[in-house]
Amino acid sequence: SYxxxxxxxxxVSPGQTARITCSGDxxxxxxxxWYQQKSGQAPVLVIYEDSKRPxxxxxxxxxxxxxxxxxxxxxxAQVEDEADYYCYSTDSSGNHPVFGTGTKVTVL
Amino acid sequence: QITLKExxxxxxxxxxxxxxxxxxxxxxLSTSGVGVGWIRQPPGKALEWLALIYWDDDKRYSPSLKxxxxxTKDTSKNQVVLTMTNMDPVDTATYYCxxxxxxxxxxxxxxxxxxxxxxxxxxxxx
Numbered sequence: 001s002y003x004x005x006x007x008x009x010x011x012v013s014p015g016q017t018a019r020i021t022c023s024g025d026x027x028x029x030x031x032x033x034w035y036q037q038k039s040g041q042a043p044v045l046v047i048y049e050d051s052k053r054p055x056x057x058x059x060x061x062x063x064x065x066x067x068x069x070x071x072x073x074x075x076x077a078q079v080e081d082e083a084d085y086y087c088y089s090t091d092s093s094g095n096h097p098v099f100g101t102g103t104k105v106t107v108l
Numbered sequence: 109q110i111t112l113k114e115x116x117x118x119x120x121x122x123x124x125x126x127x128x129x130x131x132x133x134x135x136x137l138s139t140s141g142v143g144v145g146w147i148r149q150p151p152g153k154a155l156e157w158l159a160l161i162y163w164d165d166d167k168r169y170s171p172s173l174k175x176x177x178x179x180t181k182d183t184s185k186n187q188v189v190l191t192m193t194n195m196d197p198v199d200t201a202t203y204y205c206x207x208x209x210x211x212x213x214x215x216x217x218x219x220x221x222x223x224x225x226x227x228x229x230x231x232x233x234x
Contacts, residue, residue, distance in 0.1 A: 001171060033220050035155075042204060043155065045222040054222070086155055094217035095168055097145070099155040 002026060002091040004100035011106045018074040020103045022087030025068055032070030033088040034063055047072060082107045110134035112205050112225035119231050120195050126230060130188040130205030137163055137183045143208035144188040145221055148201040160208055161188060195232045202227040
């Protein structure tokens, strides 16, 4: 089955830049999406179609994709950005959604 | 404003069938390009997609759980129901439903979830 691989954890100091990667064989053909999940809460979409930001998401969140890797960048990370982040996409057929393995971002 | 809320039992016994209902507002499941999906998350673990249903009643299931899942919709009630048979303790998780966006551009399809319901914790234990 199709898999999206993320690093388990990323640490960043407040005000610095955090980068989270997501690797998947179908990413050259399919968009990547990113969800933020704070402790005890439901996931929230922060990036869609590789690099677009939904309304209400701070500009410090940006996304990019090249080849088999997508990247979520948090520029000037804030303490409130501490959360688990999941990439999301579908297999090459588009029929089966897949979530990444998840990355815990620590801001300290 | 789109909102979704999951409801169902908080505790089920092994081998029982779980039935969860997603009640939503702010959209209609008769509108083209719309759907609802179910996703679960075991405690401390990653998100796992389970099933989705489109406005035209087309359905998709996780290959690993397909034999145990059924998803249906009641457009008049703004509800989507997920059933999972033969529950096991490893199925203990928070179950989320989410609004689904879909488009097909010359055979290129995209599907994503936004927003999500608050989730409901289901524990499987005797």
